[in-house]
Amino acid sequence: MAATLLKLSDLAVGASATVREFPAQDPAFIRLREMGLLTGTRITLVRTAPLGDPLEIKVRGYHLTLRKIDAAHVLVEPVS
Amino acid sequence: MAQPPHFSPAPAPSGSRTPVYALVGNPNCGKSTLFNALTGLKQKVGNYPGVTVEKKVGTAYSQHGQPITVIDLPGTYSLAARSPDEAVTRDVLLGRRSDTAQPDRILCIVDATNLERNLYLVHQILDLGRPVILVMNMMDLAAEAGLNVRVARLEKELGIPVIACEAVNGRGLVELRVAMSRSDLPLARHAWDVPAPIAPAVSELAASLVEHDRKLPLIARAEALLLLTDQDSVRVAGSTPLSPRTAEILRGWQQRWAAEGTDWAGTLVNSRYEAIGRIASEVVLRAGTVGPSLSDKIDAVVTHPVWGWLVLGCVMTLLFVSIFTLAQAPMDWIGTHTALLADWVKSRMPEGDLRDLITDGAIGGVGSVVTFLPQILILFFFIGLLESTGYMARAAFIMDRLMSRVGLNGKSFIPLLSSYACAIPGIMATRTIEDSKDRLVTILVAPLMSCSARLPVYLLMIAALLPNDRVSLGAKVGLMLLMYALGTVGAFGFAWLFKRTLLRGAPPLMIMELPPYRLPGLKDVALQMFERAGIFLRRAGTVILGISIILWFLAAYPKAPAGATPTQQLAQSFAGRAGHALEPVIKPLGFDWQIGIGLISSFAAREVFVSTMGVVFNAESSEENTAPLRDALKAARWPDGRVLFTPLVCLSLMVFYVFAMQCMSTIAVVKRETNGWKWPVFQTLYMTGTAWVLSFIVYQTGHVLGF
Numbered sequence: 093m094a095a096t097l098l099k100l101s102d103l104a105v106g107a108s109a110t111v112r113e114f115p116a117q118d119p120a121f122i123r124l125r126e127m128g129l130l131t132g133t134r135i136t137l138v139r140t141a142p143l144g145d146p147l148e149i150k151v152r153g154y155h156l157t158l159r160k161i162d163a164a165h166v167l168v169e170p171v172s
Numbered sequence: 173m174a175q176p177p178h179f180s181p182a183p184a185p186s187g188s189r190t191p192v193y194a195l196v197g198n199p200n201c202g203k204s205t206l207f208n209a210l211t212g213l214k215q216k217v218g219n220y221p222g223v224t225v226e227k228k229v230g231t232a233y234s235q236h237g238q239p240i241t242v243i244d245l246p247g248t249y250s251l252a253a254r255s256p257d258e259a260v261t262r263d264v265l266l267g268r269r270s271d272t273a274q275p276d277r278i279l280c281i282v283d284a285t286n287l288e289r290n291l292y293l294v295h296q297i298l299d300l301g302r303p304v305i306l307v308m309n310m311m312d313l314a315a316e317a318g319l320n321v322r323v324a325r326l327e328k329e330l331g332i333p334v335i336a337c338e339a340v341n342g343r344g345l346v347e348l349r350v351a352m353s354r355s356d357l358p359l360a361r362h363a364w365d366v367p368a369p370i371a372p373a374v375s376e377l378a379a380s381l382v383e384h385d386r387k388l389p390l391i392a393r394a395e396a397l398l399l400l401t402d403q404d405s406v407r408v409a410g411s412t413p414l415s416p417r418t419a420e421i422l423r424g425w426q427q428r429w430a431a432e433g434t435d436w437a438g439t440l441v442n443s444r445y446e447a448i449g450r451i452a453s454e455v456v457l458r459a460g461t462v463g464p465s466l467s468d469k470i471d472a473v474v475t476h477p478v479w480g481w482l483v484l485g486c487v488m489t490l491l492f493v494s495i496f497t498l499a500q501a502p503m504d505w506i507g508t509h510t511a512l513l514a515d516w517v518k519s520r521m522p523e524g525d526l527r528d529l530i531t532d533g534a535i536g537g538v539g540s541v542v543t544f545l546p547q548i549l550i551l552f553f554f555i556g557l558l559e560s561t562g563y564m565a566r567a568a569f570i571m572d573r574l575m576s577r578v579g580l581n582g583k584s585f586i587p588l589l590s591s592y593a594c595a596i597p598g599i600m601a602t603r604t605i606e607d608s609k610d611r612l613v614t615i616l617v618a619p620l621m622s623c624s625a626r627l628p629v630y631l632l633m634i635a636a637l638l639p640n641d642r643v644s645l646g647a648k649v650g651l652m653l654l655m656y657a658l659g660t661v662g663a664f665g666f667a668w669l670f671k672r673t674l675l676r677g678a679p680p681l682m683i684m685e686l687p688p689y690r691l692p693g694l695k696d697v698a699l700q701m702f703e704r705a706g707i708f709l710r711r712a713g714t715v716i717l718g719i720s721i722i723l724w725f726l727a728a729y730p731k732a733p734a735g736a737t738p739t740q741q742l743a744q745s746f747a748g749r750a751g752h753a754l755e756p757v758i759k760p761l762g763f764d765w766q767i768g769i770g771l772i773s774s775f776a777a778r779e780v781f782v783s784t785m786g787v788v789f790n791a792e793s794s795e796e797n798t799a800p801l802r803d804a805l806k807a808a809r810w811p812d813g814r815v816l817f818t819p820l821v822c823l824s825l826m827v828f829y830v831f832a833m834q835c836m837s838t839i840a841v842v843k844r845e846t847n848g849w850k851w852p853v854f855q856t857l858y859m860t861g862t863a864w865v866l867s868f869i870v871y872q873t874g875h876v877l878g879f
Contacts, residue, residue, distance in 0.1 A: 114438065120681040122401055125441045126250040127683065128289045142477040143573035146582075148686060152288045155471075155686040157569050159576070162681050 098170060100137075101147065101163040108136045109168035121165065128152040135168070192241045193232075193352065194265060194275035196297060198290050199247035200562075200687035201283035202309040205696050206339040207244040210348075217703050221271050222409025224847050225260045226603070234353035235346075243275060249289070251296045252401040254680070255606035256408045263411040265300060266395055267387075271410055277357060281307040281339075284314035284321045285688070287456055291448045295364075298330070299397055301390030303357035306334040307348060313688075318462040326455045331361035340693060367443045370400065370436055373425040377418060384415035400425075401437045409847075467562075467688040474566050484570055487563065488589060495550050495593045496624070502546035510539030528728060529721065537720020540777045541712075541837055544594055545705065547624060551590050551597035552704045556697035558586065559604070562689045569686060578664045579671030581607070581682050584614040588663065591621035592656075595838050596712075599845055600704055609675040613667050615845055616855050619838050620663035622656045622830060625778040629829050630655055632782050635802045637822035659830045662862070708841065715840035716776075723776055726750065739790040747772055761828065761867040762821040762875075764810060774834040781829075820874040824867045831863035 103109055111133045114121055129135065129151055136150040146159045195210075197203040208215075211230025220227045228244040245264055246257035253259035260269070267274035280297055282290035297304060306326070314321050327334040333351045337344030351357075366374050377396035381387040387395060399414075399422055414422070429436045473479045514531040521527040558564040564586060572582030583605045591598035598618045605611040622630075634648050726747040732740050742748055751768035758768055766788045773784040782801070785791075791804035808816040833839070833856040842852040 114435075119437070122252065122437045122441065123250065123254055123681060124683060125438055126252065126292060126401070127685075128292070128445065130442055130445055139471075139475060141475065141569050141573060142480045143570075145573045145576075146569065146682070148475070148569065152286070154286045154289060155467075156683060157565075157572075157686055158681070158683045159572070162683070 096169070097167040099164045100135075100149075100166040100168050101160040103137045103168060103170065105137055105139055107170055108134060109170045110134050111166060112169050113167035115165040118165070121162075124158070124162075124166075127156060129156075129166070134171070190231075190239050190241050191277065192243065192273060192275045193277050193279045194243045194245050195279045195281065196245050196261060196265070196293065197247060197281035197307075198249055198283065198286075198293060200685060201247070201281055201286075201290060202339045203244065203247055203281050204700075205693050206281055206307065206309065206337070207242065208696055208699055209339050209342055209345055211242055213699075215703075217707065219844075219847075220260055220269070220410060222847065223256050223260065224603070224845050225257050225408075227260075227272075232349070232352070235349050236353065238353065240352055242279070243272065248293065250293060250401070251398055256608060257603075257606070259408045259411065262398070262402075263408070265297070266391060266398075268412045269410050270412070275302070277303045277305070277352075279305050279307060279352070281309050281337075284308045284310050284336075285317050285319065287321065288445075288448055288452045291452065292444060295362075295444050295448055296394075296398070298332075298360040298362040299394035301359065301394065304332050304360060305348070305351050305357065306330065306332055307337050307339075307344070308334055309337050309339050311336045311344075312338050317465060318459045320457040320459050322455050322457065326451070329361075329451050329454060331358055333357070364443070364447045366397070367439045369429075369434055370440060373400065373421075373436075376421055376425075380415075380418045380421050384417045385412075397440065401440055465688065470689050471566070471686070474563070475569060480566075480570050484567060487558075487567075491554050491589075492593065494554070495547055499546040499550055503543050506539065506543050506545070510535055510542070514539075525728070529724060532728070533721045533724030534717060537723060537776050538713075538716055540720075540780055541716045544596075544625065544777065544837075545709075547594050548597050548708065549701055549705055551593055552600075552701040553697060555586065555590060555597060555601050556700045557692050560690065560692040560697055562687045564604070565684060565686050568684060572682070578668040580610050580613060580667055581605070583684070584610060584667075587614050588618055588621055591618040591623060594623050594625075595619040595621065595835070596708060596841050597704070599838070599841050600708070602845065607680050609671070609677050612846065612851065613670045613675055615842055616670060616851065616858075617663040617667045619833060619835065619855070619859065620659050620666065620831065622659040623778075623835075625835070626655075626829050628779040628782045629774075630826055632785070632801065632805075633822040633826045635799075636805045636817050637819045655826055655830050658827065662831060666858075666862075707844075708837075711844045712837045712840040715836055719836045720776060723747075723773060726772070737790065738787050742769065742787050757864075760872065761864065762818070762824045762871040763828075764816060766808070766816075767825065771828075771832075771834070774829075775836050777837070778829060778834050818879070820871060820879045823874070824871040827870050828863045828867040831859055831866060833859035 097112055098109065100109070100111075111129055111131055114125065114131065133151060138148040138150050138155065140147050141157075144160075146157045147163055148155055148157050150156075195203060195207055207228065207230060210232040215228060215230040218227050219225065225246060230242050230244065232240045232242050234240055243264065245261040248258040248261050250258075251262045251265065253262045263269045264272050264275065265278070278297055278300070280294050282294060294304075294306065308321065308323055308326070311321065311323075323334050323336045333354075335344050335348045335351055337348060339345075374393065374396045377399060378389070378392040381392035381395055382389055385392075426436070474483050514535045517531050517535065518527060521530070555564075558567070567585055568582030570582070571585040575582050575584055584602070587598040587601045587605070589598075590601060595618045598621070599615050602611045602614045602618075605614060630652055634651055638648055638651070727742055727745050729746055730744070732744050747769050748765070750772055751765035754768035754771070755763075755765040758771070763771070769788055770781045770784045774781045785805065786801055789801070789804040789808055791801040805817045806815075810816055839852045839856060842855060843849060846852065
């Protein structure tokens with residue numbers, strides 16, 4: 093089955109997903125990966141900040157916030 | 173395939189020298205608490221030369237009372253640095269800094285509740301080929317979270333001592349001290365395979381580092397691996413640069429991979445996490461599922477779209493109410509006691525210039541700054557409390573969207589807010605902002621937030637502007653709020669401007685951990701408060717003393733003939749002459765030379781304007797009762813008989829105080845925090861220039877309109 097990929101910024105609050113793709117070779121995103129957000133990592137979008145941005149995600153048991161503009165570069169596959 | 177060199181037991185640190193440990197770990201894993209627990213009050217805090225990164229060195233004692241030096245390195249998630257702080261950690265560990273000896277051994281602290289991500293840094297550190305002791309902190313919290321962390325298993329996997337620890341209550345410290353005193357620490361079993369596409373590059377870089385950069389083979393391999401993930405933009409002062417040959421090899425590989433589409437850095441990160449995943453699955457056993465944690469429950473309220481704002485508002489109100497109420501008594505105490513001290517000196521010393529220099533210059537001048545110390549301490553305490561509980565990150569999370577409108581990020585919020593009380597703690601708190609441009613912009617605009625030293629000036633001007641009886645309290649409060657709003661708009665306006673002009677740059681990836689809420693370690697918070705206050709007093713102290721004496725000298729010389737009143741003395745002093753000299757510049761703002769004296773004296777602290785006006789216009793007034801001074805101001809005239817303090821001049825003067833940089837302590841702190849005179853000079857010029865232009869507009873427009 094062809095997986096439907098979403099931008100992380102478009103994921104619904106409360107939904108879980110698996111990280112699938114990163115922007116190729118953008119050095120800024122290396123830190124995101126060093127913090128454990130890798131291809132194949134399961135994440136959950138916990139909430140958005142009161143003004144809708146940034147996002148709070150749960151990854152490898154801890155909570156991380158990132159801005160929507162950055163999250164739009166991470167493609168995820170929602171898991172039901 | 174790059175095989176790791178054969179590991180032999182590390183030599184013990186030579187007996188004659190005190191062994192040096194570097195303490196490293198992720199942010200929020202309890203590193204400071206452990207450092208304080210190990211070294212107690214035996215700490216030295218300073219800066220790494222050339223960068224504004226805090227250098228903390230302490231002395232711990234082994235079980236047998238032998239001293240052990242511990243360097244507390246800035247917390248980081250990875251040795252591939254993204255900020256000056258992280259670059260210092262990387263450079264000290266790699267022996268790249270000439271000002272800090274390369275540590276003999278490494279003490280690595282990890283959060284047991286969050287092992288996988290913490291092990292990433294450990295994995296990089298084990299590459300360094302130095303003896304490592306792993307401190308597994310927060311074992312109690314891990315158990316609460318339903319995690320069974322098998323310490324013995326991890327010890328076996330890595331082959332290094334792993335000490336279970338609860339730094340907050342001192343559990344595990346004895347075992348840690350014993351391990352630290354061991355002379356025979358083993359090196360890690362750390363044979364991980366560098367991914368095949370990258371291995372040739374690692375070998376070539378390592379060889380070049382040995383040959384051209386004089387690195388030891390073990391360190392060279394670790395450094396070669398790091399160079400591939402390092403975002404090399406972070407080069408900090410004091411760090412030895414790469415040799416041209418090595419840099420060329422690195423560039424060559426990067427260009428080749430970029431052309432081939434090889435994601436080298438990602439591959440490297442992936443392979444580390446694969447290795448970590450294997451270890452973590454052996455070490456961490458999940459004892460069933462547990463429901464939402466306490467932190468999750470708190471966050472449901474604290475970051476709620478409605479309640480979140482309410483909580484933020486309450487926390488900030490509490491902060492300001494406590495600053496202004498709690499600080500009042502000690503501030504009064506300092507005020508009275510500096511006066512008493514001056515009187516005591518007066519009674520002991522023969523009359524003369526030396527006596528006046530000590531009482532009026534040194535004691536009076538320094539006293540006017542030290543008066544603000546209670547406020548500064550309380551602010552430091554609250555900022556520390558917000559940091560150690562984890563609320564600071566939530567405030568940044570909530571405010572990030574708003575702050576991003578002017579190009580800053582959420583972490584600038586607390587420093588700017590603190591600046592409403594005093595810019596000094598605000599500026600010193602900007603160290604939590606990783607991005608150096610955002611940090612600099614925050615420092616540049618922070619003093620535009622109306623601090624508490626401006627309040628007496630505003631109050632006096634409002635009193636002179638709006639006579640008590642006829643004007644409603646509402647108008648006065650409204651005018652006051654207008655001044656605060658003006659400063660705030662100014663701060664954000666300039667932040668926006670600076671981020672678009674002087675300090676442009678692609679917005680970096682803004683990622684921030686929301687650490688679990690923790691009970692604050694009051695001892696750690698208090699220690700940090702005194703450390704920061706000490707830094708402020710040491711750094712600003714000499715500047716404050718120097719300028720106080722200069723200001724005293726300007727007002728005391730040349731001497732008026734015997735029998736002159738203080739008013740006459742001031743009028744014909746250097747300060748009076750400076751006021752006259754300044755008059756052509758400030759006349760377009762509606763100010764005369766007497767106000768000019770006030771502007772000059774405000775450099776001690778802005779509220780000194782009030783007492784200077786008291787001397788200039790010969791009016792006895794106290795803090796409780798400014799009526800005599802107000803009446804004296806209202807009676808003041810230009811030589812041609814026009815009223816000096818017209819409502820328009822009062823307004824113009826207030827606008828000037830909103831924007832002008834008139835605080836020597838702030839200038840001294842900005843100099844320290846930006847590591848030079850360039851930025852404080854720029855800041856003084858842009859703020860005071862803006863103040864002049866806006867006062868000019870207010871006064872001249874008002875004048876044309878007939879006020």
